[in-house]
Amino acid sequence: MAKPAERAYYRFLVLFFNCMLTFGSYFCFDIPSVLQQQFHGNLTCVNSTLGNETVCVEGLGMTAQEYNLLYAVYAWTNAVVVIMAGFLIDKLGNRFGVFLFSFLCVLGSSIFALGSHFKGSPYLLPLMLMGRLLFGSGNGSLTIVQNRITVFWFRGKELALAFGLTLAFSRLGSILNFFLTHRFEAQYGMQWTLWGGTLLCVLGFLSAIMVSVLDKVGMKQLGLEGTIQEESRKVRVQDVRLLCLRYWLLVFTIMFFYNGIFPFIADASKFIQDKYEGYTQKQAAYTVGAVYDSSLVLLAAVGILIDYVGLRGVFAVLCAVCTLPVFGLLAFTFVPPLVSTIWLGITYSFAAASMWPSIPLVVPRSTLGTAMGLATSVQMMGVGLCNLIVGEILGVENSDVKIPLWRWQRMMIFMLANTVGCIITSTVLNIIDWRKGGTLNKMTKRSDLQDL
Secondary structure: OOOHHHOHHHHHHHHHHHHHOOHHHHHHHOHHHHOHHHHHOEOOOOOOEEOOEEOOOEOOOOOHHHHHHHHHHHHHHHHHHHHHHHHHHHHHOHHHHHHHHHHHHHHHHHHHHHHHHHOOOOOHHHHHHHHHHHHHHHHHHHHHHHHHHHHHHHOOOOHHHHHHHHHHHHHHHHHHHHHHHHHHHHHHOHHHHHHHHHHHHHHHHHHHHHHHHHHHHHHHHHOOHHHHHHHHHHOOHHHHHHOOHHHHHHHHHHHHHHHOOHHHHHHHHHHHHHHOOOOOHHHHHHHHHHHHHHHHHHHHHHHHHHHHHOOHHHHHHHHHHHHHHHHHHHHHOOOOHHHHHHHHHHHHHHHHHHHHHHHHHHOOHHHHHHHHHHHHHHHHHHHHHHHHHHHHHHOOOOOOOOOOHHHHHHHHHHHHHHHHHHHHHHHHHHHHHHHOOOHHHOOOOOOOOOOO
16 A cells, blocks of 8 residues: 555645745745835835825835845845755755755844834844845745755656746745735835735745655655665765756856846836836836736646656747847837736746756756755856846936936846847757757656666
8 A cells, every 4th residue: 555655645745835935935035126116215205296196205215226235135145055055955954954944034034124123224224134135045045945855756757847836836925925015015014014024934934844744754654764864974065076067057047047037027116117107106016026927827837838848958948039029128119018027927937947947857866955056056146246237227326216218228138138148058058968868858757867
């Protein structure tokens, strides 16, 4: 008689709680994007209106550079921490990582929320940066544990589907942020909104407890507890040399693609209000959220498709090519921005379901955490640098000033350049993979998934 851990329902139960690990943290991550006006807003003002337009918005008084620094410090922290985190997870196991990093998410979001109480004081920016630093240390590393657990339970099965569902749950947190945060802030204020995000991170910590229990019980039932521990003891820093050229091409493909996504989302709400007539802050946030809406709807179906047809490398190239027109439309036309954000969400869905699940196919199982950590590190270094560059391109000191269109166009051209970089690296990746037997473009259940 089959043990519970050998049945499909058990691994999908693990997957559910694994998905919930990052639901709250992804909600918190883009709160500044939805409340960008409030982060930029004046420290004190008497709100007055001219027609239907609000003349003054009270907020934290951050400049464009300081606001983008909140995203940059998150990304740079990820870039540094996840390398060590990936190695520690390989060495000490999933359960160690899942508790430590979910706790850091709670701690970081708490300090970030606390910082908002110090507006107008010199403590505001240091506290909020410290919060983002700790939050970044936890969230990026937690994603590595999440991916490692997913690969363990779904390797050789519904791997792309599992990756898609994991990301879909995370993006559900992002979507609810874009739909609910502005409304909640209007009623209860910024401080309570940020503390509400912290409570959702606590939900992630409770999910960490559940997934740890299920993972431990399941590995014992499968008789793999000792094997996994033995593999972990053998992991060494020098094992990074085992990571092949295809892995590094995948890493840079992921980095260039995400360089065109996250920095855009961080500033897209203000871009839409500055360029297009008649958009309120709430409408702009909903429009930006369509990137995540599209991915939420599509990710599971896209995962099933990729599990069935393979072609991960081909999809990686097509995603980048199909993303090119998005930034052109945004920069040089007045086509409704919702068209571009939905379009971007579709290409993002295929990229996420094809690129990340490709990593386990080209690295040994024992170094998967390290490989995921390095991939996340390079991705976040790229995103962090892009956030700083975008802040300099936009370069506005006063949040009440409408940023000139030519500055926004320069930002979109910069996003476009990163997408071209993604096309180049993904094309080279396909050529190298074809010469090595075409592992990435095979269907998962047909390909030989033995450790490389």
